[in-house]
Amino acid sequence: MTSFNLSGKSKVKKNLVKHSQADDDDNRILGSNNKRITTSEINTCEIMNSLNDKKGQSGATVVFVGSVRNHGKNGLVKEMFYESYVKMTEERIKNIEGRAKERWNIKKIRIVHRIGRIKLGSPSIIIALSTPHSKDAFEACEFILAAIKQEVPIWKKELLQNNKEEWVDGNLIREGG
Amino acid sequence: MASKVHITVLYFAQIREATKIKRETFELSPNVSLRDLIKIIHTRHPELSNVKNFKTSVNYQLLNPDTILRDEDEVAFLPPISGG
Numbered sequence: 001m002t003s004f005n006l007s008g009k010s011k012v013k014k015n016l017v018k019h020s021q022a023d024d025d026d027n028r029i030l031g032s033n034n035k036r037i038t039t040s041e042i043n044t045c046e047i048m049n050s051l052n053d054k055k056g057q058s059g060a061t062v063v064f065v066g067s068v069r070n071h072g073k074n075g076l077v078k079e080m081f082y083e084s085y086v087k088m089t090e091e092r093i094k095n096i097e098g099r100a101k102e103r104w105n106i107k108k109i110r111i112v113h114r115i116g117r118i119k120l121g122s123p124s125i126i127i128a129l130s131t132p133h134s135k136d137a138f139e140a141c142e143f144i145l146a147a148i149k150q151e152v153p154i155w156k157k158e159l160l161q162n163n164k165e166e167w168v169d170g171n172l173i174r175e176g177g
Numbered sequence: 178m179a180s181k182v183h184i185t186v187l188y189f190a191q192i193r194e195a196t197k198i199k200r201e202t203f204e205l206s207p208n209v210s211l212r213d214l215i216k217i218i219h220t221r222h223p224e225l226s227n228v229k230n231f232k233t234s235v236n237y238q239l240l241n242p243d244t245i246l247r248d249e250d251e252v253a254f255l256p257p258i259s260g261g
Binding site: 066082083084085087088089091092113124125145148149150152153154155156157167168169170171172173174175 | 187189190191193230231232234237239253255256257258259260261
């Protein structure tokens with residue numbers, strides 16, 4: 001607790017930080033009703049299977065999987081660390097899903113972003129959705145990925161092969177739609 | 178005398194590393210704006226003077242700096258994002 005008035009004294013209680021993993025606050029939130037952020041490996045097969053449509057309403061399913069690349073803006077990468085403002089991220093991805101559903105005829109959708117340390121080649125994000133026609137599915141997926149990059153409070157840090165660590169310089173967050 | 182307002186402040190990524198803390202709570206006089214709080218935080222954390230590129234949210238919304246803070250508001254310092 002920091003007590004402070006504009007003229008005055010202060011008392012401080014600080015939460016020191018562990019940089020390498022999702023912290024206790026995040027884990028508490030992740031253990032609740034969160035569906036879109038995970039600290040675990042993303043099960044791409046399970047998510048793709050969850051879009052199965054036995055009624056045949058969807059003729060198209062598009063899946064985007066983003067994974068950790070071995071080269072980045074700051075050099076050769078050996079691992080990536082993702083951090084998130086989990087509660088705000090959940091709300092914002094949910095909002096993006098809603099706007100996409102208003103614009104395209106989306107029958108099913110799953111979006112999951114992983115946080116914490118992620119190894120080379122492992123998925124950091126999956127966007128999977130189904131629509132009656134392929135054009136809508138491709139457009140919606142592209143819209144969602146672009147919106148996540150501009151509106152969702154997630155940060156990534158490159159853990160480099162030369163043992164340096166560098167945050168990836170991105171875009172200032174903005175309001176959506 | 179009006180009661181104090183209690184504001185939780187969260188720091189992320191580069192800003193979290195600069196302050197070396199993830200969160201702290203401020204007890205403020207009433208009618209303090211977001212802009213006032215940012216000044217207070219810069220006084221408390223002079224290491225943030227080099228951090229120019231960030232946004233602030235209040236309860237997950239990107240609000241005008243003139244917004245008056247209310248009791249139990251959650252303010253977050255958000256450096257440029259890079260998800261996906």
